[in-house]
Amino acid sequence: MSDISYLEAIEVSKVFGRKSRSKIAVDGVSLSVKAGDSIGIVGESGSGKSTMARMLVGLLSPNKGLIAFNGEDVTQLRGKHKSDFRKDVQMVFQDPYASLNPRMKIFDQLAEGPRLYQLYDGELRLKDAIEELFMSVGMSVEHLNRYPREFSGGQRQRICIARALAVQPRILICDEPVSSLDVSIQAQILNLLKDKVSELNLTLIFVAHDLAVVKYLCSSMAVMERGKIVEHGDSNSIFGNPIHGYTKSLLKAIPTPNPIAERERLSLAKVQ
């Protein structure tokens, strides 16, 4: 692993809305991601974590500050460098119902990226590669000819992961990829992501409100509150010894499947 930041946010801010009605979603945040990192960005709704993810992947541009890829400002990238950035940084979104094209067969959605970047020599090779990838995310090859409407939420999320991986990215950014799924399906998808990250040596940026999910996948994490990172560090040490009050309160609020502990917590809780 090199010391150079692969993907870096330098003092980025993002403001939505105009003048008097504007809201600062991300407020001067810096974050550096090195090759092989797995970073969780956690926070509650409105903390700016999704905005942060969208800026890192280039879907939004910051009002202030810059996003650098391999040391270069992504807005200044041209030609091959720009296409490398687009290919190397892929994203999986929260809602698998809204993030697949309903009128396109699954195969075509998966093949679109590889065709664009001409990753394979000929359609036959492309087909083989897509089929292999599709099976590796736990789907069967005959499903490639179907449309998204025929799949459940969990299957759609597998398809979205396959689509992101189809262009052989190096960084995978996931924005709450399991929050809309049932618990049993959520565990399947988390295991799939974990396997893929280690198998393909991916750098992972994982955005979530659920700290336990982040701990399962990420070795380090950044806690965001109202547009700022309030705590950043190794996952185990943040969970073991949170410093910031906000992190502490988040950790304290996580319910566990343990009735004895939960009853005690409920009885101590004060109604605000």
Add this chain to the structure above:
Amino acid sequence: MLSSRPILEINNLSIDFRTKDGAERKVLENFNLRLYEGQRIAVVGESGSGKTVMASSILRLLPEAHSSGEILFKGENLMVATSRRVSEIRGAEIGMTFQDPLSSLNPIMTIGDQVSEVLRIRGVSKKEASDRTVVLLQELGIEDAPNRLNSYPYEFSGGMRQRVLLAMSVIASPSILIADEPTTALDVRVQAQVMATINQFTSKRNLATIFISHDLSVVAGFADYVVVMYAGRVVEEGPVDEIFYRPAHPYTRGLLDSIPSIDQSSEKRLNSIPGVTPEPGHRSSGCVFRDRCDSAQETCSAKAPELLTTGEKHLVRCHFPLLPLSTSRNMG
């Protein structure tokens, strides 16, 4: 303390929907429940388990459904009661809150009017209804309640809206509260506060509660008794500690193992349940869970397991449960 007679008794409730081409889709099969005064029952399950359909049918909120069985509220069968009678019961005897607070509230009506309306339509004077609304909103943790009466739902946060919804469902002093995923859309810290509010309020009023959730952790501290549903059937039920510490059904065990924990080392893999919940109409004969089950054998496809006793008030529907069955049979 539990009195001897349940205030709500559901016997053999089955619900199906008809598709456009007339095919029957069973979404709930032979559901039984006894709710006693002050008791808190959690009904947990994933999407398609039938938990919401069950809860909505208690107040007859599913006119398009075909249902059979009995729903006895204090001895009166709601399945055959007149719609006028069911309207009287809604709110006054059985209150219900829904998952999405924003779509359950009228966006162009003030909070105060929406909560006090429940009393106004029952003939309470404007002044008294408004006073009682203020007192209740305060009790449910809404600060500065007198001044918030004129606010609109959009001016409230998710947690505050959920409290307003809760206020609407309990202001007419029902004896049963049905809460359908009341904290699901909320952030974790807000969820903890809303749970504390519901917990404190229901204890103080000794309000019997049916709490519907997909999240076992959320109900762990609140429920006395837990019913686990899968694909339209109860697969396991029992006292809360039994279900969490001694689960007898492979599905319950699998659900508990699927929850990532902050105490668990990230090296350890999550034990996920393979496959997906079968859709209504695609549910196999025999045990509905067998396609996803590690311990499934031939018997499981041959015949559907019955709900049998495994411990004190602990029932499981499995041919090969994780705990031994008691010798005496009960329940169908």
